[in-house]
Amino acid sequence: MSAPLIELKSIEKHFGPVIALSGVTFDVKAGECHCLLGDNGAGKSTFIKTMSGVHKPSSGEILVDGKKIAFESPRDAMAAGIATVYQDLAMIPLMSVTRNFWMGREPEKRFGPFKFIDFDKANKVTLEEMASMGIHLRGAEQAVGTLSGGERQTVAIARAVYFGAKVLILDEPTSALGVRQTSNVLATIDKVRKRGIGVVFITHNVRHAMAVGDRFTVLNRGKTLGTAKRGEVKPEELQDLMAGGKELAELEGSLGGTI
Amino acid sequence: MRKTLTAIAAAVFAVAGFAAPASAEGEKFVLISHAPDSDSWWNTIKNAIAVAGDQMKVSVEYRNPPTGDLADMARIVEQAAASKPDGIIVTIADYDVLSGPITEAVARGIPVITINSGTVEQSKKLGALTHVGQPEYDAGFGAGERLGAAGAKKFLCVNHYITNPASVERCQGFAAALGVELGNQMIDAGQDPAEIQNKVSAFLQSNPDTNAILALGPTSAHPTLAALEQSGKAGNMLFGTFDLSGEIAAGIKAGKIDFAIDQQPYLQGYLPVVFLTNLARYGVMPSNPVNSGPGFVTKDNIELVEKLAGQYR
Amino acid sequence: MTDERIKQVSALRRAMIRPELGATAGTLLVFLFFLLIAGDSGMFAPAGIQNWTVVSAQFAIIAVGACLLMIAGEFDISVGSMIGFAGIVIAILSVQWGLPVWVSILAAFVICVALGWVNGMLVIKTGLPSFIVTLAFLYILRGLTIWLSILTTRQTIIGGVKDLVQNDWLAFLFGGVVLKDLFAWFADIGLIEKFVAGTRAGQPVVEGLPMLVVWAVVLVIFGHVLLTRTKFGNWIFASGGDAQAARYVGVPVARVKILMFMFSAFCACVFATCQVIEFGSAAADRGFMKEFEAIICVVIGGTLLTGGYGSVIGAALGAIIFGVVQQGLFFTGGESSLFRVFLGTILLGAVLFNTYIRRMITGER
Numbered sequence: 001m002s003a004p005l006i007e008l009k010s011i012e013k014h015f016g017p018v019i020a021l022s023g024v025t026f027d028v029k030a031g032e033c034h035c036l037l038g039d040n041g042a043g044k045s046t047f048i049k050t051m052s053g054v055h056k057p058s059s060g061e062i063l064v065d066g067k068k069i070a071f072e073s074p075r076d077a078m079a080a081g082i083a084t085v086y087q088d089l090a091m092i093p094l095m096s097v098t099r100n101f102w103m104g105r106e107p108e109k110r111f112g113p114f115k116f117i118d119f120d121k122a123n124k125v126t127l128e129e130m131a132s133m134g135i136h137l138r139g140a141e142q143a144v145g146t147l148s149g150g151e152r153q154t155v156a157i158a159r160a161v162y163f164g165a166k167v168l169i170l171d172e173p174t175s176a177l178g179v180r181q182t183s184n185v186l187a188t189i190d191k192v193r194k195r196g197i198g199v200v201f202i203t204h205n206v207r208h209a210m211a212v213g214d215r216f217t218v219l220n221r222g223k224t225l226g227t228a229k230r231g232e233v234k235p236e237e238l239q240d241l242m243a244g245g246k247e248l249a250e251l252e253g254s255l256g257g258t259i
Numbered sequence: 260m261r262k263t264l265t266a267i268a269a270a271v272f273a274v275a276g277f278a279a280p281a282s283a284e285g286e287k288f289v290l291i292s293h294a295p296d297s298d299s300w301w302n303t304i305k306n307a308i309a310v311a312g313d314q315m316k317v318s319v320e321y322r323n324p325p326t327g328d329l330a331d332m333a334r335i336v337e338q339a340a341a342s343k344p345d346g347i348i349v350t351i352a353d354y355d356v357l358s359g360p361i362t363e364a365v366a367r368g369i370p371v372i373t374i375n376s377g378t379v380e381q382s383k384k385l386g387a388l389t390h391v392g393q394p395e396y397d398a399g400f401g402a403g404e405r406l407g408a409a410g411a412k413k414f415l416c417v418n419h420y421i422t423n424p425a426s427v428e429r430c431q432g433f434a435a436a437l438g439v440e441l442g443n444q445m446i447d448a449g450q451d452p453a454e455i456q457n458k459v460s461a462f463l464q465s466n467p468d469t470n471a472i473l474a475l476g477p478t479s480a481h482p483t484l485a486a487l488e489q490s491g492k493a494g495n496m497l498f499g500t501f502d503l504s505g506e507i508a509a510g511i512k513a514g515k516i517d518f519a520i521d522q523q524p525y526l527q528g529y530l531p532v533v534f535l536t537n538l539a540r541y542g543v544m545p546s547n548p549v550n551s552g553p554g555f556v557t558k559d560n561i562e563l564v565e566k567l568a569g570q571y572r
Numbered sequence: 573m574t575d576e577r578i579k580q581v582s583a584l585r586r587a588m589i590r591p592e593l594g595a596t597a598g599t600l601l602v603f604l605f606f607l608l609i610a611g612d613s614g615m616f617a618p619a620g621i622q623n624w625t626v627v628s629a630q631f632a633i634i635a636v637g638a639c640l641l642m643i644a645g646e647f648d649i650s651v652g653s654m655i656g657f658a659g660i661v662i663a664i665l666s667v668q669w670g671l672p673v674w675v676s677i678l679a680a681f682v683i684c685v686a687l688g689w690v691n692g693m694l695v696i697k698t699g700l701p702s703f704i705v706t707l708a709f710l711y712i713l714r715g716l717t718i719w720l721s722i723l724t725t726r727q728t729i730i731g732g733v734k735d736l737v738q739n740d741w742l743a744f745l746f747g748g749v750v751l752k753d754l755f756a757w758f759a760d761i762g763l764i765e766k767f768v769a770g771t772r773a774g775q776p777v778v779e780g781l782p783m784l785v786v787w788a789v790v791l792v793i794f795g796h797v798l799l800t801r802t803k804f805g806n807w808i809f810a811s812g813g814d815a816q817a818a819r820y821v822g823v824p825v826a827r828v829k830i831l832m833f834m835f836s837a838f839c840a841c842v843f844a845t846c847q848v849i850e851f852g853s854a855a856a857d858r859g860f861m862k863e864f865e866a867i868i869c870v871v872i873g874g875t876l877l878t879g880g881y882g883s884v885i886g887a888a889l890g891a892i893i894f895g896v897v898q899q900g901l902f903f904t905g906g907e908s909s910l911f912r913v914f915l916g917t918i919l920l921g922a923v924l925f926n927t928y929i930r931r932m933i934t935g936e937r
């Protein structure tokens with residue numbers, strides 16, 4: 001595999017006396033799905049926000065394409081090709097799929113002195129992008145509220161991909177979904193990965209992670225406990241790591257001495 | 260969907276039930292006032308047009324802008340003209356606002372009689388047949404003369420309808436009769452009784468040398484009386500008010516109110532209906548305007564008035 | 573990988589999921605009702621049509637501003653006070669200070685739009701609900717209006733504007749009448765009655781199309797196109813639908829909302845200017861309760877009180893329903909106090925219907 005698209009080294013983040021992250025090392029390469037596993041309160045949210053430019057790390061460094069970088073705002077991260085799909089999706093249910101898809105970046109066409117949204121183009125692209133993710137919509141004008149949870153997730157992913165994401169951070173995309181919806185989303189992740197985008201898949205569900213992940217990193221109490229490749233680790237082990245109940249010695253072997 | 264339909268249907272029945280005019284026989288007239296729904300003084304005029312309607316066998320509709328907004332009133336006049344009644348009775352609450360709609364009604368050949376607010380000159384300019392009312396400035400002046408003779412020096416004018424120019428004229432006439440500037444002696448009392456009472460109390464506390472009060476109608480007179488009673492000044496304060504009500508009549512009897520200026524609103528409702536009916540049927544109309552007031556109701560003539568106060572007086 | 577369980581949506585259901593639907597049905601019903609009950613009362617004669625058209629147009633002007641602002645997720649209940657304030661400003665500047673009317677009108681617009689900006693800034697910067705901020709301005713502006721007019725004229729009504737507006741180019745844009753020749757021709761062929769007495773004998777009872785109506789139509793079209801066809805319109809929906817989600821994708825939510833407050837103030841000023849020019853006077857109580865009437869029009873028109881969904885066309889239909897019912901009750905000779913009963917009922921019906929529509933859209937049960 002090639003060099004990492006983004007690399008985070010020994011990231012620490014303190015909020016006053018509270019230590020939210022105490023040494024996180026993580027990277028993602030083009031065309032892979034790197035799963036970040038952790039129980040609630042393990043520091044997943046803080047870590048996502050650090051990677052997407054919402055928080056600045058207290059110490060440690062972030063490298064994009066091998067170069068050290070400091071994100072001042074989410075906008076900087078977006079400009080660097082790092083897109084985040086949050087759990088609440090940032091979708092507006094009452095607005096149409098097209099309007100949501102293009103929100104903030106509407107395509108325009110000129111009509112005399114006025115500029116209007118180019119709905120022909122917008123609808124066409126929306127339908128195409130959704131179709132390429134495996135979702136065939138009845139019409140791009142239907143409200144996002146009529147879509148299922150998995151479809152909404154796909155709109156958000158398709159949107160990020162269309163607008164040039166190199167790294168896609170997915171925050172618990174499957175946590176609120178049923179079995180079938182989940183498999184749709186996992187299939188979408190696979191499609192995105194195959195386009196050469198690096199996917200960061202955050203979840204606390206080991207089975208979902210195992211289904212699609214290339215590498216697995218476990219986060220516990222603000223620390224990464226190590227990274228394992230696909231096939232090097234069993235689901236039960238990941239589960240135990242998340243819970244933090246196993247002896248370190250026991251883990252060392254299975255994780256290849258990366259602790 | 261069904262809910263909207265149900266709502267509309269309900270309203271349809273409600274309206275249909277009330278749509279029948281009071282008297283189906285004879286001519287149709289419309290009386291348009293400037294008073295908001297909350298103004299109880301106009302009940303006398305509503306009663307008067309009901310009596311006149313029964314006697315003359317005509318139907319008279321009463322209309323008013325619900326919030327007292329004169330621009331809305333202008334629309335009502337336009338609407339009345341468009342419905343082609345046999346006559347329109349209207350107050351000249353503001354000449355500028357109403358001159359357009361009223362002259363248009365006249366130009367459409369609808370007989371118009373003006374009542375209550377406004378002057379005889381304005382009425383003539385609008386092309387109205389006659390005016391039945393009380394000259395406001397003169398009425399205020401007359402009140403000022405009476406209280407001035409009784410020793411009024413510094414006064415308070417309680418104005419509950421400050422947005423009507425006629426109301427301000429009353430206070431100005433009163434001040435002129437006392438030979439003083441109106442200045443800040445007029446307060447914007449608002450329509451809420453508790454507010455009016457508190458504003459009057461506050462004014463009297465901060466201006467203890469005030470020895471006379473003019474209230475512009477029952478809306479301001481009742482709370483003012485309450486304020487005076489609360490501070491123990493009732494009876495010791497020169498107190499005149501416009502218009503009558505049951506409470507004002509009682510106040511006059513008890514010596515707490517010196518007089519009420521009676522513009523005899525009954526006549527303002529009754530006479531125009533009679534005039535318009537006779538004009539429609541026999542082509543006759545008095546040639547002079549009618550001054551329905553001011554008449555002063557004092558302790559001496561209160562007995563007569565009291566029985567009918569609030570209904571026909 | 574289509575989810576085959578998604579039902580095919582019928583044409584009827586698709587037609588239902590439009591914000592204007594309730595208002596369209598309501599408008600038809602209202603017209604049907606009054607045609608049946610008041611068809612011969614002059615309500616649908618030219619002068620009658622002008623009467624309710626003008627009233628509806630007035631409502632529409634302030635409803636457009638309220639509609640866009642509500643879709644952007646905010647309220648402005650200082651609109652009514654703003655109308656009174658703008659009128660008094662025009663009257664004081666032109667009658668008392670002797671400035672040309674067009675200067676006075678422009679000054680009023682500048683002041684009102686600036687006040688709209690203040691409203692918006694306060695809402696954005698303090699994070700307080702706009703209901704509270706504009707409620708404060710409802711009182712502040714009404715008080716200032718009465719104080720200013722008493723201060724300058726010792727009256728709460730300032731007349732004399734009518735004499736000044738003759739030949740004023742800007743005043744014509746607000747108080748003038750267009751298409752006079754067309755209406756004169758209508759009168760000649762007997763479509764419109766003529767005055768029979770007075771100085772205007774022989775002229776048609778409806779002189780032409782009042783500029784007030786032109787303003788209403790222009791503002792409705794502008795608002796509709798802005799909302800549904802432009803990038804900025806998409807931002808209005810987004811700001812009201814979910815401000816946080818809109819910010820995530822780079823929509824300048826604060827700017828959108830502040831601009832909408834300014835537009836709402838602009839509409840109030842249009843209303844006030846038309847009124848002052850037409851009636852030749854300004855009064856401190858003008859515009860009383862108009863803020864609620866505007867909001868009622870908007871809600872009847874299918875816009876959600878919570879923002880993010882609605883239609884300017886719907887608001888315009890709401891204004892027509894409002895105007896036709898208000899004036900129509902007079903034509904039927906109905907008890908006018910029942911108008912409020914009707915209004916409350918239709919408002920409740922509209923809100924229930926809108927809630928139902930939203931459930932259909934979002935798929936909630």
